[in-house]
Amino acid sequence: MYHKPVLLNESIEGLNINPNGIYFDVTFGGGGHSKEILKNLSEKGRLYAIDRDPDAHENTIKDKRFTLIYGNFRYIKNYIEFYKLESIDGILADFGVSSHQFDISDRGFSFRLGGNLDMRMNPEQTTKASDILNKYSDEDLYKIFRTYCDIHNPGKLVKSIIEYRQQKDFEDIESFIELIKPVMPYQREIKYQAQVFQALRIEVNDEINSLNEFLDSIPYLLTIGGRLSAISYHSLEDKPVKNLIKTGNTRGELQKDFYGQTNLPLKAINRKIIIPNEKEINENPRAKSAKLRIAEKI
Ligand SMILES: C[S@@+](CC[C@H](N)C(=O)[O-])C[C@H]1O[C@@H](n2cnc3c(N)ncnc32)[C@H](O)[C@@H]1O
Known part of the structure; x- marks a missing residue:
């Protein structure tokens, strides 16, 4: 299997999908989350997915509501402009590496498998x-x-x-x-x-800069009531997500206006972080460190 999706039901429920809405899955991988989003969309709904690994594009989904973009999610704003999309109803991000990337020794991600010291998600880099x-x-x-x-x-x-x-x-x-x-x-x-x-x-893979650029653009991309569902696997990924939700930016700096008011762009939907249950971890040990945060544009 290319990749077993993590926190699948929780992350999709978190998007509170509008069947006619426009959605982004910015880390397509094996397409597990994308397939679930498509199940919740009507004929009018649209899903755009991004992955910078050409291998992930072998998993593309044949569905006229679906478009897979070969690129880096740090440029999501450019893709939105390119496809002339006006408002985005939800963004799903499942950061990190796919099981496929770990399991193929040629890619060099796993210290257990040996192989080349490569680790590029996009081999054109x-x-x-x-x-x-x-x-x-x-x-x-x-x-x-x-x-x-x-x-x-x-x-x-x-x-x-x-x-x-x-x-x-x-x-x-x-x-x-x-x-x-x-x-x-x-x-x-x-x-x-x-x-x-x-x-x-x-x-x-310049992961932290990509992550921060992507996250900082979210308040400008989501429509009011639009949701972000973000799964991270270590604190360097989770902290900027947490900061974004709390303060509106990944640096965690509260911005005040002339009157000293803070106008936060997002509100947290889950007060407590969502983690996989024991059953999911037993079935998929790679889910162990996953943390899901959900936020809504206000
Ligand atoms: C954890 S996997 C996603 C698995 C997917 N949710 C599924 O259910 O199969 C992460 C994927 O995101 C891709 N990725 C990581 N960073 C990226 C970036 N900055 N831009 C685009 N894709 C990225 C990786 O190539 C990998 O395929």
């Missing part, structure tokens, strides 16, 4: 994980491992990387894992590798 390891300065490497993961010894890791590449270039996952073995904390090796790979993946 030039920078791979190996380029980062081979070319970034020690300060930039340090910044990535300090900002995008929670390892307690980024300096040690960076030192090993710099020493290694004086002898030869990084190419495959196996040699990178061999290199970092001595710096992995005892009995926390798996978590350490997962974190290091997450940091590299975030940098390769």
Whole structure:
């Protein structure tokens, strides 16, 4: 299976679908969420989906109400202009990586499978994980491992990387894992590798900038009463979503007008974060860290 959708019913219910409305699924993947949105639309409703991975486009849905866009969700505003859409009734985002991307060793996302140090969601992009390891300065490497993961010894890791590449270039996952073995904390090796790979993946795909640009455009795109349903998998994804809902921007800065009033563009629909139940986690362990937030344009 390409990808098992996470929090499917909860996220679709959260959109409170207007059958004649216009919807966006900005992370199409295997199309699980898109198919469910289409079930709730009438003949007049429309669904646009985005994915930057060409593999996801193999899963396109043959339905005249559906359009799949090859691109980055950070440019959603441009796609809306291109298709001359006036108001968007709902946006679904299911951030992160698909199971397919993890499960294909050629793509280089999994430290368990080995393969190339690649990690590009869009293979047309030039920078791979190996380029980062081979070319970034020690300060930039340090910044990535300090900002995008929670390892307690980024300096040690960076030192090993710099020493290694004086002898030869990084190419495959196996040699990178061999290199970092001595710096992995005892009995926390798996978590350490997962974190290091997450940091590299975030940098390769410029995930945080894409996420922030996309989220900051949402208040200007949704129609009043339109909903955002956003599923995130780690705090670097969840925090900007939380900030957006609380303050209207991903930085979490409350904007006040001349009279000192705050005009918030969104209101939270779920006070408590929605997480998968035990049954879903047992059936799909990759759902474990998922967090769903739902907001409405006011
Ligand atoms: C977790 S999967 C989505 C799975 C999907 N909801 C399903 O049910 O099959 C995330 C997908 O979003 C895509 N993606 C991640 N960041 C993106 C971005 N900035 N722009 C467009 N697509 C992106 C990935 O390529 C991946 O296919």
